[in-house]
Amino acid sequence: MPLPIRISHDSAEPLYHQIASQMRSLIFSGQLPAGTLLPSIRELAVETECSVITIRRVYQELESEGLVRTRQGTGTFVSEVEADRRGQYQYEAVRDALKQALERIKMSGLGEREVRDVFEQALRDVFPSEEGTR
Amino acid sequence: MPLPIRISHDSAEPLYHQIASQMRSLIFSGQLPAGTLLPSIRELAVETECSVITIRRVYQELESEGLVRTRQGTGTFVSEVEADRRGQYQYEAVRDALKQALERIKMSGLGEREVRDVFEQALRDVFPSEEGTR
DNA sequence: ATATGTGTTTATATCTATATACACAGTATA
DNA sequence: TATACTGTGTATATAGATATAAACACATAT
Structure with a gap:
């Protein structure tokens, strides 16, 4: 597999x-x-x-x-991995990836509002509207 | 400058x-x-x-x-740059940056709530509290 | 034993980043 | 008007990181 x-x-x-x-x-x-x-x-x-x-x-x-x-x-x-390292790593990985993307987007001339909108839409693709989440 | x-x-x-x-x-x-x-x-x-x-x-x-x-x-x-190339490039740059970050998010297994929290944090880092933006 | 699957070593090419010494353009000044 | 100065970019040589191929060595099951 x-x-x-x-x-x-x-x-x-x-x-x-x-x-x-x-x-x-x-x-x-x-x-x-x-x-x-x-x-x-x-x-x-x-x-x-x-x-x-x-x-x-x-x-x-x-x-x-x-x-x-x-x-x-x-x-x-x-190998076995301590629970400590788990969350920590994933959190930082996502944080860094996001930061890098945001820097990139900001540089293209978009403002905070627009960046938020663009990202909001993208997020909906990843987490397809779970009705009850609201 | x-x-x-x-x-x-x-x-x-x-x-x-x-x-x-x-x-x-x-x-x-x-x-x-x-x-x-x-x-x-x-x-x-x-x-x-x-x-x-x-x-x-x-x-x-x-x-x-x-x-x-x-x-x-x-x-x-x-140099002078044709208007055509402008929008095109910026669009693709934003698109690719987002795509990469989203891939990373998917792979992380983090939930929507956590991702949103991290996003807000990253957003604040990149756009340091511009008071009047709201 | 030997066949077939593992990982390993050695040598090499290309890409990335650097330091040092060089050449050109414009400006001051003797 | 020469000429030296100070700022530009340029060329050459070299070190380190990244990616590869081909030949090697170990583990296991036939």
Whole structure:
């Protein structure tokens, strides 16, 4: 089963960074629970249309952060992660992404009101009108 | 007068890319009208805390896109830009910035309430309390 | 044993960022 | 009117980060 990862080869953000970042989210959000066997570096390389070495680097980086554990000849597994780090990471990731987007939008000349409107509309796509939420 | 440019040395996005991207916005949005004399590469290098060569590269890239015109010994000036390209670029810039942030939000697994809270916080960071805006 | 799946190492190309020394344009001034 | 000065951009060489290919080594099941 392929991982829900979306990378862009046109983006200025380096490939290994995009992949690592998204895998952190998957792990911290619990979508990849501790013990899960990750795809082999070759599988993930195909899936993300990049080289095996790049994936290898991602796994190494995640291992150095204690998020995964890799064993030669066997595979790479998700490690146990303290609850503390979970919420913290997701919160900061979203906060940074939002800030960056807002900076970008502001620079285009839009004012606070317009930025809010644009974003409000976008949010409705992500959280499709749950009637009872109001 | 320094340009309203904000770059991050920690970001995964390359320096020259951050700078070029923001200068495009300034030009396309009309905040830097045609004929404007841009800061010298040394000034902008100091302002952005990067090397002269990096700024030079940015100016070269913008020149190759027809956005600026540079003359040795004199300086770099903003060129005339067709109205067509303006709206187009700004629209796409906003659209892409939003898209990226939303992808990140989806992947985080945070709920609507939390996302909205984070958004308000980020919005305040980017638009520091302009009292009269309401 | 050996076949097939893992991860690993080594060498290489390209991209990003830098420092240093150079060349041109305009201005002051002798 | 020369000429030196000070500001511009420019060229060359180099270091580090990013991405790759190809050959290697380990683990497990036949």
